[in-house]
Amino acid sequence: QVQVVESGGGSVQAGASLSLSCTVSGLNFDDYALAWFRQVPGKEREGVSCISWSGGSTYYADSVKGRFTISRLNRNNTLFLQMNSLIAEDTAMYYCAAALTDRGAFMYHYCSDAGLWNYWGQGTQVTVSS
Secondary structure, eight states: OOEEEEEOOEEEETTOOEEEEEEEESSOGGGEEEEEEEEOTTSOOEEEEEEOTTSSOEEEOTTTTTTEEEEEEGGGTEEEEEEOSOOGGGOEEEEEEEEEOOTTOOHHHHHTOGGGOOEEOOOEEEEEEO
16 A cells, blocks of 8 residues: 655744655555645645656746755755745645656656646645734
8 A cells, every 4th residue: 555654844933944744655666756736725736846766857836946956865865945035925735746747757747737746645734824
């Protein structure tokens, strides 16, 4: 059974940093693209950042480009999201997701559609106060 577990959320002041982690078990981690999505009540789930199965291709939403960094450590089945210079608009529930993609898949395409992702975690809350 596939399990996706996020951790690292919390409440911080604007300008602070947070690091999210996501461990995935029950699948061949190396074969899967991974992603961070976020959602606020009343809005659709938004792709924040995605990383290909190899780690060689990444995508960032314009709203987080230059502030967030996605990475993966395959030997530990773990995905990370380093979030710097947080702003109030980053407040959301953050979800980790995994998808089995074609080797040449474009992360922009996958980050744009939450429906393409096969497995999801329960989410971790990030709250940024201004």
